[in-house]
Amino acid sequence: MSHYHAPVQEMRFVLDEIVDLPQICQLPGFEEATPDLVNAVLDEAAKFTGEVLAPLNRVGDTQGCQLTANGVSTPTGWKEAYAQFCEAGWNGMTSPTEFGGQGLPETLGLAVKEMACSANLAFSLGPLLTAGAVEALLTCASDELKSVYLEKMISGQWSGTMNLTEPQAGSDLALIRSRAEPQVDGTYRIFGQKIFITYGDHDMTDNIVHLVLARLPDAPAGVKGISMFLVPKFLVQADGSLGARNDAYCVSLEHKLGIHASPTCVMAYGDSGGATGYLLGQANRGLEYMFIMMNAARLGVGLQGISLGERAYQQALAYARDRKQGRDALTGEPLVSIDKHPDIRRMLMLMKSRVEACRALAYYTSGLLDRAHAGGHDPDTAKRCLYLAEFMIPIVKGGGTEMGIDVTSLGIQIHGGMGFIEETGAAQHWRDARITTIYEGTTGIQANDLLFRKLMRDQGATAKVVFGEIYATAKALGMSGKPELQAIGQRLGAGLKMWTDATEWLAANAQTGLSGVLTVAVPYLHLAVTVCGGWMMGKAALVAANYLDKGEGDLSFYRAKLASARFYADQVLPQAIAYAETVKASDTAMAGLSSDELF
């Protein structure tokens, strides 16, 4: 079994130096978040995730969940860990104080989420889904529904789910067929089958609050005829106690490649007369509400890639320091730990620097969201922060999850043959990571979102702000007078040039060559995350060099940070050139040929 120690020093560095969390904590509404509290939260979360959640990760993988006559049972220890999780208040950390939450900044919550996902992704999905449902209720539920459900969901006493997918309706939600029949009492009867429902049933809470997309009888076809309903597992009585079992059942569990302990349910609604549901917000606006939540959800899934990358890195490093094999090629020392071998060192550095780059980008994006949503800004600043965050989200989601697969694969490689043995645990991270590029919108969908919504909706204005900031970082590196920073600045500048070139090419071709633009959307997303990661590492390098100059703080940490930034610049940023070339090459090779002619 592998251990997990939350990288608290690194997280603090990003929160303090890249995101400027202290400044966020001074925004109205975040007064509770004093520096002492922030430190206590990070330290306690590190302890809880390392000691309680991490040891259950492999138990969950090997046992998985079981569907019994009484519903889904979770693995040994799961219920107890969840109770501790709620007891310690982790579930409601960032929820409004009005409903019992602690109202802390989302960015601080993101660091805690990273720890939970690193420690035990399958476990963390439960609270993640609940948080999404809470956000939906906050967005569009009536005051009455809010008062019945929110406090218990925020405390974790009840959990939440999202019910979108149906067998014929995956990425394309226009095809949803589930239906809702209005009743005289103002409720609805819900009928339909939903698949891939995460934590659709389990034994950790008394009640489960399902949010279900379905169609009203008179709804228009397509995505504009989808409404959102709240469908509890047990109906809630006037006094708040649980009443009758609702007609909403898990009828089957999927056998999955990874996240075995996260029950992925086929849910049947209304097989015995109809499940009682309550309309959330207005009719036919379900998808719109869903999209409001999607920012946080996609950022959260991007974070999952980063979390698994971090966990895999820690495990690979521990193994490489322990495993002795082969002679040191430089000193000739006969039997050395494999972290001395240059190729292993390269892989470890690649894991470390790519995780660091994506982590900084994710936290930075979350900081923008906090700034956009907190009061105290003029509307222009708030909008600018929101647009920047929304621009970054598909980059973090697509880029962070693809990185997670690559990095967990390197973790296996460093273990050699032992990496292929399940007991080692390295393979689990890779298996678990594989879903992250698929759920909450595939990488292809993120890439289209980046291009056709985020880039084009303001004619590239937000992109230009990002380009300007990256340019400023590259310039600061170049003007530093330090060769190691200048080298990073040069690579970053070259990467930025590639990104702007490719963006101009796309803008020029979006009208006349739509097929080509759509074809290279994913390489364009890879280009964006490569350069944005370099930008974050460039910022980090500037900070680290400054502390080293002043001789302040943990100098060995800053030296390692400089090395990591330089490594990223040298070994990752050059890929920007290749991605830009492939973007500009477009779909020429396939032009005019149909699928039947090509394959």
Place this chain on the structure above:
Amino acid sequence: MSHYHAPVQEMRFVLDEIVDLPQICQLPGFEEATPDLVNAVLDEAAKFTGEVLAPLNRVGDTQGCQLTANGVSTPTGWKEAYAQFCEAGWNGMTSPTEFGGQGLPETLGLAVKEMACSANLAFSLGPLLTAGAVEALLTCASDELKSVYLEKMISGQWSGTMNLTEPQAGSDLALIRSRAEPQVDGTYRIFGQKIFITYGDHDMTDNIVHLVLARLPDAPAGVKGISMFLVPKFLVQADGSLGARNDAYCVSLEHKLGIHASPTCVMAYGDSGGATGYLLGQANRGLEYMFIMMNAARLGVGLQGISLGERAYQQALAYARDRKQGRDALTGEPLVSIDKHPDIRRMLMLMKSRVEACRALAYYTSGLLDRAHAGGHDPDTAKRCLYLAEFMIPIVKGGGTEMGIDVTSLGIQIHGGMGFIEETGAAQHWRDARITTIYEGTTGIQANDLLFRKLMRDQGATAKVVFGEIYATAKALGMSGKPELQAIGQRLGAGLKMWTDATEWLAANAQTGLSGVLTVAVPYLHLAVTVCGGWMMGKAALVAANYLDKGEGDLSFYRAKLASARFYADQVLPQAIAYAETVKASDTAMAGLSSDELF
């Protein structure tokens, strides 16, 4: 369950047009390989692998093997399939006729191996190991041992294994501790534990012939003190019948990420007094013999990556043609099969073109080996072919297997959420592929082999031959007068420039900057396979264009081939620029920092 149809047309194209198999078939010793026979072999193998082996692939994955009191039992249907495999003569296809084999060219055998690996990798590993053991016996066994063992191993009646790894000795075989005590009768008693022994025990053959690396009492330390022993599961009596059970047992099976049906055994030798073994060849030369086999074995593992890529491609294509989701972005057609979506098309083309490029390179390399080993050449030509093949082998092994992981991952991605469900079968290919970059020498070891043995042993002379041939292909494309070929030629020329630049940089720095060179060996290998793949696709494009000009043959096949070559040039070859940059960036970022300072 997914189907597998061997890509016979594509294989014939590569064999005829890239490898010139007809010319190989005319070399002395291959007289049997008439065009009719070659066609019959390919067609029959396609039938057998598609109808018998492929349907067992998922059965094997779900059942795995079991260790019982009577040894290891294989999944349902395995024994019967193996009996059919041997009955049809597939096991001895390329073995010498002297011992009952059919003496066909290895390159034809490679095409059949590809089919078997695509259909069922876990199954194919048994015959692969037997073939390796056969080769070892042909290389170094006494005539007596040959006469007792070879015929039965070539027919498949007995199988073979290779016993190298011990818990403390993986990539570093110098650490082997198993020992052999000489007996008065000329045999040896073998003692020791071996791990990761593929098909170390099973129920498909009467006997298993273990080849075991161990040390004699007076052996020097390190790799020069390792000898190779033949240790049968059952001793063979003078009349050829099976005698006593030898002291060689499978004591445990590994639980692995993939290839579940291939039993990976912990083998205990001599726990009850010593296993009887026979010295193969001369004492202390065991590792040398092992290396002779390693060329074929590594080529075979490179082929596994290609095979799984092909299988994943076929499955993803079938799914994409069947699954309807979303609107056609170009025509507006409301509900189309997803192969119409540009990003899915890009992924399918990436899978197809990368598999085709690596396949052509693997077959080309095998053709060189056949030419090197067949008689009828002057020694200089034979040596030149051997050196070229040996240069290519780490490129095919490292590049083909890394490609296999990437391509099988794309296969999952195309399936969306269904790709994560084990019943779909897409995930199995990815899990199975994950071992291929590890066994028979990790990608890091292949990269070092390429740089420090294959590139430097003749001061780059072989590399220069390769560069010259690639240059000639790029030039022919450029001189063709056809824009689509010229575009491919230009990309290939640019890729070659990157490769030669990086090679010159490495040559200039190998002495003074060994650490840096070792650090970027793997990126250098990726650079090499990217360009070599482009070279193969360039050759294919020239052939296809020629047939299209003449209007001869299956024109739709040649049009698709041109598109695939162009796609590879546009979307894969540009990565050569990035790899070359990373090679030249070397280990500057880490220079002077120890593992403790970096991580």
